[in-house]
Amino acid sequence: METTAREFNQNASRILAAAERGERITVTKNGRPVAILSPVTDESVPAHPTDPMGDDDIPVFRSGAAIDWAAGRGAYLEGFGA
Template sequence: MEATAREFNQRSSQILAAAEHGETVTVTKNGRPVARLVPIDADEALPYSTDPMGDMEIPDIGTGPDLTDEEVDEVLRGMGS
């Protein structure tokens, strides 16, 4: 399969799905091949997460006070300005 850089940008999910199903994709820019997307065998998959944040555990801080919408607006007013 071949895709232009623009097509890859616009249809990356579908192109990645094709690679996931065993298809090799050549990405071209201005008519020249610039990259090749190839499927990875299960044996080649990394045994650890490649997510830069890694696994996250969100601590249970219990329940806080019940705030009205007006109170939330009051707290947020002025933040970011």
């Protein structure tokens, strides 16, 4: 369902009843979406990401070459094609 901000303001109880029935409502202003009203579910939301990007034991990849900072800026920039 889609509604304008003005229509939402004037018919909030009817639109909230639609969300309560399970509908997802997009509220638009000047023709572009500004909010999405969706029903509340009993499904729990995890406190942190459960995909691999949220794991703490992900290996950190580092370059095998050590940078000799004492060699100066030129040596460091060689690796970047400078």
